[in-house]
Amino acid sequence: MSTLEQLKEQIRKALPDLDVVIGxxxxxxxxxxxxxxxxxxxxxxxxxxxxxxxxxxxxxLTGLTKSSKVQKVGLVVKGCDSRxxxxxTQERMIPRENVTxxxxxxxxxxxxxxxxxxxxxxxxxxxxxHAITFNGDKVEVAVxxxxxxxxxxxxxxxxxxxxxxxxxxATEHFAGEEVPVAPKREKxxxxxxxxxxxxxxxxxxxxxxxxxxxxxYACRNTCPMCVCRDxxxxxxxxxxxxxxxxxxxxxxxxxxxxxxxxxxxxxxxGECQRACPVDLPIMLFRRxxxxxxxxxxxxxxxxxxxxxxxxxTFKAEEDNINERGW
Amino acid sequence: MEAKFISHDDTTGWLDALSEQHVVLAPxxxxxxxxxxxxxxxxxxxxxxMPVLPPKEGVFPQNEMLLKYKYDKDPENLDRTSVQVKETxxxxxxxxxxxxxxxxxxxxxxxxxxxxxxxxxxxxxxxxENTLFVTVACTRIESTxxxxxxxxxxxxxxxxxxxxxxVAGGYVAEPVTERGNALLDSPFFAPAGERSAEAAEVKExxxxxxxxxxxxxxxGEKLMDRFNDLAFWEEQSAKCISCGACTYLCPTCYCxxxxxxxxxxxxxxxxxxxxxxxxxxxLEGSGHNPRxxxxxxxxxxxxxxxxxxxxxxxxxxxxxxxxRCIKSCPVSVDIRAIVRAAQTYTPKxxxxxxxxx
Ligand code: SF4
Ligand code: SF4
Ligand code: SF4
Ligand code: SF4
Ligand code: SF4
Numbered sequence: 001m002s003t004l005e006q007l008k009e010q011i012r013k014a015l016p017d018l019d020v021v022i023g024x025x026x027x028x029x030x031x032x033x034x035x036x037x038x039x040x041x042x043x044x045x046x047x048x049x050x051x052x053x054x055x056x057x058x059x060x061l062t063g064l065t066k067s068s069k070v071q072k073v074g075l076v077v078k079g080c081d082s083r084x085x086x087x088x089t090q091e092r093m094i095p096r097e098n099v100t101x102x103x104x105x106x107x108x109x110x111x112x113x114x115x116x117x118x119x120x121x122x123x124x125x126x127x128x129x130h131a132i133t134f135n136g137d138k139v140e141v142a143v144x145x146x147x148x149x150x151x152x153x154x155x156x157x158x159x160x161x162x163x164x165x166x167x168x169x170a171t172e173h174f175a176g177e178e179v180p181v182a183p184k185r186e187k188x189x190x191x192x193x194x195x196x197x198x199x200x201x202x203x204x205x206x207x208x209x210x211x212x213x214x215x216x217y218a219c220r221n222t223c224p225m226c227v228c229r230d231x232x233x234x235x236x237x238x239x240x241x242x243x244x245x246x247x248x249x250x251x252x253x254x255x256x257x258x259x260x261x262x263x264x265x266x267x268x269x270g271e272c273q274r275a276c277p278v279d280l281p282i283m284l285f286r287r288x289x290x291x292x293x294x295x296x297x298x299x300x301x302x303x304x305x306x307x308x309x310x311x312x313t314f315k316a317e318e319d320n321i322n323e324r325g326w
Numbered sequence: 327m328e329a330k331f332i333s334h335d336d337t338t339g340w341l342d343a344l345s346e347q348h349v350v351l352a353p354x355x356x357x358x359x360x361x362x363x364x365x366x367x368x369x370x371x372x373x374x375x376m377p378v379l380p381p382k383e384g385v386f387p388q389n390e391m392l393l394k395y396k397y398d399k400d401p402e403n404l405d406r407t408s409v410q411v412k413e414t415x416x417x418x419x420x421x422x423x424x425x426x427x428x429x430x431x432x433x434x435x436x437x438x439x440x441x442x443x444x445x446x447x448x449x450x451x452x453x454x455e456n457t458l459f460v461t462v463a464c465t466r467i468e469s470t471x472x473x474x475x476x477x478x479x480x481x482x483x484x485x486x487x488x489x490x491x492x493v494a495g496g497y498v499a500e501p502v503t504e505r506g507n508a509l510l511d512s513p514f515f516a517p518a519g520e521r522s523a524e525a526a527e528v529k530e531x532x533x534x535x536x537x538x539x540x541x542x543x544x545x546g547e548k549l550m551d552r553f554n555d556l557a558f559w560e561e562q563s564a565k566c567i568s569c570g571a572c573t574y575l576c577p578t579c580y581c582x583x584x585x586x587x588x589x590x591x592x593x594x595x596x597x598x599x600x601x602x603x604x605x606x607x608x609l610e611g612s613g614h615n616p617r618x619x620x621x622x623x624x625x626x627x628x629x630x631x632x633x634x635x636x637x638x639x640x641x642x643x644x645x646x647x648x649x650r651c652i653k654s655c656p657v658s659v660d661i662r663a664i665v666r667a668a669q670t671y672t673p674k675x676x677x678x679x680x681x682x683x
Contacts, residue, residue: 027658029469034658035565127468216570230605244585244598275656277571279358
């Protein structure tokens with residue numbers, strides 16, 4: 001039985017006890033998947049599982065589990081998605097007992113941005129792509145009556161290159177085989193490149209980038225770890241902490257807020273950057289913070305259900321922070 | 327008025343010349359995406375694709391300063407403060423180059439609201455009257471394009487001053503208004519001559535790329551039939567994450583917010599784009615919000631475009647079919663599918679739902 005068939009079977013069995021199970025279905029064209037809310041058995045037929053299933057569905061949990069109508073939620077989770085649930089559980093942000101996880105092993109997801117860039121480089125128009133097949137480490141795209149083939153590593157999401165948790169953890173169900181843990185890179189290539197820049201160039205880089213942010217907050221709202229939802233300080237009117245003005249400085253300020261509030265919580269799912277309509281490389285901030293937390297607290301968010309997140313505990317004397325030396 | 331021809335190479339020179347007199351907004355590579363930016367001399371505009379952001383920025387900027395203010399404290403009596411206010415009406419003339427027909431046509435949706443008998447918004451009108459649109463006819467039809475469903479087409483010149491039609495080696499520039507015609511009075515242009523026939527072919531060919539048009543006739547009533555059916559809207563909005571991508575990128579979304587942004591004793595009154603998908607939209611001072619959930623808010627976005635607005639403005643749909651809200655939505659919410667769901671709605675055997683409020 002394929003992973004998808006197993007997944008459908010598991011959902012079919014569990015559905016009578018759940019109000020909704022969230023997975024993915026085919027979106028508005030061949031290149032896109034979209035979240036699917038399964039409420040009735042018939043909906044299960046629409047479920048898909050492929051590298052198009054990019055969305056981290058845990059982002060719906062904080063909203064749904066507060067709703068009076070929905071008590072029991074099922075979620076299909078990839079490895080990275082499951083880390084969000086682990087972290088949210090540790091923070092007691094979701095009633096974990098009401099959540100049923102259907103885990104899968106994941107060999108990586110497609111980066112639409114990278115694929116579109118490749119396709120254009122190849123002299124095609126992106127809108128002429130009309131079918132996509134994932135064939136092991138190759139991606140085949142039907143475009144302009146021909147077929148273009150790409151190495152998956154060149155068109156996958158950057159997070160998948162460094163992924164150490166491809167198999168969903170701490171789930172109630174697991175469909176298909178576990179995939180081998182084989183990160184291709186130690187560190188994200190974009191961060192490696194960025195860190196080589198001298199400080200003034202980094203500043204110039206962000207000035208050039210942050211200008212085009214429209215403050216749509218797609219990065220925030222798609223983040224499974226952003227739990228304040230309607231009460232984010234960036235949009236609160238009273239007090240009016242952050243200016244409405246979408247200027248380089250204010251946009252940067254908002255990214256700092258997001259990054260700081262995600263310290264020790266960000267599970268590097270990359271959803272913030274994927275969601276950004278103007279493709280801002282904001283994972284650079286998140287990854288920098290993730291590395292800082294690892295170095296300082298030796299902690300990896302959402303990786304171990306038994307661990308205590310560093311910001312939920314207190315040590316009079318931190319191992320790696322020389323407070324007296326200040 | 328006569329159609330002219332301009333070569334690809336001369337386009338940049340023409341924009342250089344225009345930018346001596348006007349603010350020229352043109353699509354440009356902004357790192358990895360194409361957005362409208364003030365033209366920089368010598369920089370080639372990117373005219374072969376739909377920019378990610380809408381051209382409304384030219385007339386209805388995301389940040390518009392309405393006035394500046396300054397408080398003065400009376401040194402004799404610190405309880406007494408006086409305030410000086412300085413209005414900042416837009417003065418510049420501008421040319422927006424490189425919008426698609428859908429994006430330019432989006433301005434007509436604004437005009438009916440901000441420049442009508444009842445309301446003449448001086449900031450909007452000030453810019454609108456001083457801004458010309460040089461639109462590029464589409465040759466690249468995307469899966470999210472549906473201008474033809476909402477009464478338009480890939481070479482629609484409505485609201486444009488000039489329409490550029492891509493032909494071999496450059497563009498046939500078709501003047502649409504007198505002021506547009508004047509823009510073509512420049513040494514960079516030659517008479518179009520036989521190229522006009524090629525332009526007509528290009529238009530024809532690209533129109534034919536679009537699938538059969540969907541019929542939205544009567545969709546307003548169908549949507550209003552579902553108005554109180556919150557279960558319908560909960561289903562449609564389930565995957566929406568309440569961000570601002572769809573509204574900020576939409577060429578026809580015209581809601582705004584006004585805030586005073588102060589630093590010390592000085593500040594500015596700012597008008598910024600508002601977003602009906604956000605919890606803060608219509609949030610009242612008391613803390614009450616008549617649109618408390620994303621279901622209520624998505625209902626507002628869809629109905630505003632396909633029901634309320636047409637009802638107020640002689641049937642005009644307030645969506646130009648550009649597809650940005652579909653293409654850039656992080657979770658691929660498809661406004662077309664929502665309207666269709668209302669159009670084809672058949673009640674389920676055991677309806678559930680009701681108003682969550
Ligand atoms: S998603 Fe992108 S454009 Fe929107 S607020 Fe975040 S960084 Fe800015
Ligand atoms: S900040 Fe970005 S990478 Fe981190 S958890 Fe949120 S969406 Fe994922
Ligand atoms: S940015 Fe911070 S305050 Fe805003 S939603 Fe995210 S965690 Fe909450
Ligand atoms: S862009 Fe999509 S997810 Fe964001 S508010 Fe609009 S419909 Fe909802
Ligand atoms: S509603 Fe969507 S398709 Fe219609 S004009 Fe706005 S962004 Fe374009």
